[in-house]
Amino acid sequence: MNPTAIKAMYVSEMARFFRTFMQSFLSPVISTSLYFVVFGAAIGSRIDEVEGVSYGSFIVPGLIMLSVMTQGISNASFGIYFPKFTGTIYELLSAPVSFIEVVIGFAGAAATKALFIGAVILATSALFVDLQIQHPLVMVLFLLLTCISFALFGFIIGIWAKNFEQLQLIPLLVVTPLVFLGGSFYSINMLPPVWQAITMFNPVVYLISGFRWSFFGVADVPIITSLLAIGLFQALCLIAVWWIFKTGWRIRK
Amino acid sequence: MTDILILEGVEKTYDSGFTALHGVDLTLREGEILALLGPNGAGKTTLISCICGTVMPTRGKITVGGFDALTDYRRARSLIGLVPQEIHLEPFSRVMDTVRYSRGLFGKGRNDAYIEKILRDLSLWDKRDSRVMELSGGMKRRVLIAKALSHEPRILFLDEPTAGVDVDLRKEMWEVVANLKAAGVSIVLTTHYIEEAEAMADRIGVINRGRLALIEEKAALMSRLGRKTLKIELETPVAVIPDALTSYGLQIADGGNALVYEYEAGASRTGITRLLSDLRDAGLCLSDLSTRQSTLEEIFVGLVHQQEENA
Known part of the structure; x- marks a missing residue:
């Protein structure tokens, strides 16, 4: 292991985040506030409670997950795609670092950014609604696992993408719909039985359900299933990263 | 080293x-x-x-x-x-x-x-x-x-x-x-x-x-590969190369005002001394002398072409 090199990559990736700090900080604050105005105050005031939780509070875990997933993916995919695009990847390839160190540096920075944004949204939410976190340790564990998994997933997308269009393709066409249909803003129990069954094929359901359980103690699926799901996703991402490392796929000619 | x-x-x-x-x-x-x-x-x-x-x-x-x-x-x-x-x-x-x-x-x-x-x-x-x-x-x-x-x-x-x-x-x-x-x-x-x-x-x-x-x-x-050329400028132009000088492979340049002699830069005997005395014997008066060595570019182009012919 080459800790100096990992630190150099991590610091350099974080520097990009801090260069646009206000944007990185303000955009989640503003978008979260908007969700609360629309869903919490305007529409939410007409919805009683969901699973015994006020609607405003109910959507908080979903909102955080939505941002953490999309931010984890976009930061990591852009982070590794940008050197490919500008050509500066030559430096990574000629440096005495292994691919695993590159992953730790780049995906680690992306996960940190996602975590930061998740924390910002949580803090912003606390301004609008009463928040209770029944299982704070599980909450932190879920948040961390999600940040890391989706940063790894984003890293894989960044390696795979050959242009900016492909970079946006999976987040836009796959991840966002899955998150919206994964119970971010509603409970699965509110759906008709057929859709409930179909929804169970959406992996995001398990993440949001588990995360919500850590807040309110209510869940659509058992918490252990949720933990297994995120663990499985993380394992798949790690296997993909390992395979890329072995074959040099789309990196080293 | x-x-x-x-x-x-x-x-x-x-x-x-x-x-x-x-x-x-x-x-x-x-x-x-x-x-x-x-x-x-x-x-x-x-x-x-x-x-x-x-x-x-x-x-x-x-x-x-x-x-x-x-x-x-x-x-x-x-x-x-x-x-x-x-x-x-x-x-x-x-x-x-x-x-x-x-x-x-x-x-x-x-x-x-x-x-x-x-x-x-x-x-x-x-x-x-x-x-x-x-x-x-x-x-x-x-x-x-x-x-x-x-x-x-x-x-x-x-x-x-x-x-x-x-x-x-x-x-x-x-x-x-x-x-x-x-x-x-x-x-x-x-x-x-x-x-x-x-x-x-x-x-x-x-x-x-x-x-x-x-x-x-x-x-x-x-x-090793460089060729040198000696350019001999004459006081009076010549139309043909005198018989006594044919063995040198000279070429007429500048409309007869100069003769060009080509030789191997690394050779132990370049033949220049003999050429100059033969020029005098042939009655030619020289006004100037200059030499030029082939550049790496010419060597390089020569090599590449040679390789392509062999291929």
Whole structure:
């Protein structure tokens, strides 16, 4: 292991985040506030409670997950795609670092950014609604696992993408719909039985359900299933990263 | 002198099936400047990329400072600095930061005094806080060199450092390279500017179609393959070459005002003394003499054509 090199990559990736700090900080604050105005105050005031939780509070875990997933993916995919695009990847390839160190540096920075944004949204939410976190340790564990998994997933997308269009393709066409249909803003129990069954094929359901359980103690699926799901996703991402490392796929000619 | 870099039978076939290198053997001696010459697409960049790790060689063995470039890549690559052909820099980063980053990436601890020295040597110190995108093309190239030198490599690869660069800047680059050599860095540079190799290199390798056509001391190459011409200007023009001089293979030039004699630069007997006395005996009066040595360019073109005829 080459800790100096990992630190150099991590610091350099974080520097990009801090260069646009206000944007990185303000955009989640503003978008979260908007969700609360629309869903919490305007529409939410007409919805009683969901699973015994006020609607405003109910959507908080979903909102955080939505941002953490999309931010984890976009930061990591852009982070590794940008050197490919500008050509500066030559430096990574000629440096005495292994691919695993590159992953730790780049995906680690992306996960940190996602975590930061998740924390910002949580803090912003606390301004609008009463928040209770029944299982704070599980909450932190879920948040961390999600940040890391989706940063790894984003890293894989960044390696795979050959242009900016492909970079946006999976987040836009796959991840966002899955998150919206994964119970971010509603409970699965509110759906008709057929859709409930179909929804169970959406992996995001398990993440949001588990995360919500850590807040309110209510869940659509058992918490252990949720933990297994995120663990499985993380394992798949790690296997993909390992395979890329072995074959040099789309990196080293 | 010890060999700091050894290539044995290095081959590269790309996924497309194109073989860019056919079993190249090459050594770099410590402290020398080796120029690799070759036309576009000859395999120069592929060769450098295989050594530096950006391209995986299909076959062959590369040893850098005693370390295998594949199995012991950490130690091997630590010894190498690479200046790529294209200007690949992150546009928004600042000069000092990007050079520091390179040093860290190669696992070296922060040393701002050393980086200051590099930036000063490359006349970039005043620009240390500028963003890369604000710099001129020449400065960007120097930033690439600074990045490559940031981890104190013992071998520097310069892939066409002066391609598309104006004359002043080219001279400046040559100076930079000469200073690096003086500081003990071994250098491999690729170029298709022959004058560049002629001005800087200790040894010259010629690559064509993925094969190393030759590698030799510059001076030896020039004298072995170089032809010299002696131009004899006459006071009164001649229409035909006098019979007594036919054995010299002279050619009439400048409408009879001059004769041109061609000879091997490295030959022990050039025949000049006898030619001059025969000229006097033939009654020709000379007004001036000049000699010219064929340039590396002519040697190079000759070699490449010869190889193509053999192929």
